[in-house]
């Protein structure tokens with residue numbers, strides 16, 4: 001999704017904005033641009049392509065001086081990715097310049113009206129319409145930029161995070177938010193604006209996160225003043241002290257963020273259960289659940305809403321909740337749930353899972369569930385994100401910033417939190433014995449070192465990747481707890497290597513995918529001991545007799561599958577319900593290596609956005 005960065009203060013804005021845009025690259029984008037005020041006028045440069053392309057263009061065509069500026073990475077929604085449609089956009093007078101993340105839904109009608117008044121447009125974007133609407137309001141009402149932004153946004157339907165400045169008043173940037181994230185970094189005599197804190201964390205730990213329908217005039221020498229866009233009420237900014245550090249958002253010696261994040265999983269899982277899993281006391285402590293324990297205990301049903309990888313974590317959770325806590329669970333794509341008039345009551349608990357905490361469909365699903373009286377519990381990674389704020393209660397995954405677009409540590413930490421929740425509810429509902437509960441806590445504590453062991457498969461995975469990197473298709477099969485892992489493995493491969501891949505419950509191979517199997521088809525089969533091992537072995541035999549190439553993920557010491565499979569990757573033994581935390585690891589590595597070998601941009605795959613903040 002689009003990334004926005006802004007700076008006003010005493011330093012050179014250009015390097016701060018460029019570096020900030022690079023930090024936001026993970027959000028996914030197709031073009032980039034920058035506008036700087038050099039003391040007398042605006043210098044603007046934008047281009048289709050990467051931030052590196054923008055740097056080359058800007059440095060050879062414009063003056064990059066000035067201590068006020070805004071920059072943008074665009075993920076095209078209205079208008080194809082090209083130089084003209086890239087942000088920033090000027091208003092017709094050339095006085096105003098804007099960057100925007102989101103969609104203005106009624107831009108067509110506004111554009112027509114503005115054209116009738118003589119405005120012209122060079123791009124196909126909704127954003128250029130917005131900046132001219134702001135200009136028109138300034139002229140018509142004789143108001144300053146801040147007021148004009150407010151009045152204009154009251155005419156707009158859609159979602160936005162915007163930053164705009166007026167070259168006639170170069171001591172302020174006006175920002176506003178609805179639906180898309182916007183943070184203000186507060187330094188001494190300087191302010192930073194960004195989609196998240198990563199562009200400014202090296203300069204300040206103090207940040208203000210705008211709420212929906214809030215705007216602020218960020219003026220040098222003044223305190224930030226927030227206003228409600230609708231009724232002009234003054235809101236008081238909450239300055240948060242961020243814990244994030246720079247090292248966490250840099251690559252730390254790895255070639256890619258994705259690889260770094262894969263290797264961070266033992267630590268991330270431990271951080272996620274730290275303080276919650278108290279095996280010596282025989283309890284799981286989760287403040288967000290304790291505050292609403294009765295609602296959880298009375299729940300007739302749990303509905304999980306999420307998108308993408310988070311939805312896969314939800315599927316794993318369905319197995320765990322039903323298996324351990326004996327609560328019926330439904331797992332829904334948030335995008336379907338929000339529009340299909342679902343039956344929700346105040347006896348339902350809705351769990352929303354989201355790494356970014358900004359996914360528009362998940363956010364809308366939460367609002368719908370709340371309107372029907374359900375308790376909504378969030379599982380998010382990004383602290384202070386929209387979903388974290390919108391939910392009634394929740395538990396953070398403490399994975400740390402996930403920069404690679406393909407989600408890895410977010411998935412395993414989500415499963416960790418959801419397992420803790422399932423165990424807690426299972427114990428409270430007396431669905432499992434104390435002994436079983438305690439044995440789970442103890443086994444969970446072993447998981448980080450077992451993930452370390454699973455990571456040792458890396459050299460073997462690299463050999464396998466070399467053998468299949470040219471494949472056109474790939475099938476992933478798993479049963480029970482490992483069916484969602486098969487889906488996730490296939491998603492990872494598609495996302496970053498652009499190889500067509502499908503995940504299936506192993507038994508569902510017979511009604512269809514089996515027709516695709518020939519000696520060109522690699523089939524990744526998760527065949528760990530326990531659960532449905534014998535059944536999966538029989539599925540493997542079916543594949544073998546059709547000459548498919550079998551890559552099997554097995555439990556350490558396995559003999560049976562080894563005799564059938566072309567390649568075998570071992571993971572340590574654990575409880576059946578915890579196997580997804582281990583079997584996922586080689587699948588992440590496999591997609592990573594194949595993508596690298598195919599020369600793909602692993603951390604920023606084409607067309608994908610890290611967080612989808614628009615529909």
Ligand code: G6P
Nearest residue numbers: 307308309310354355356359609
């Ligand atoms: C996008 C990303 C996926 C991610 C999904 C949900 O589609 O490309 O990798 O799984 O959004 O994101 P969330 O932040 O809500 O977990």
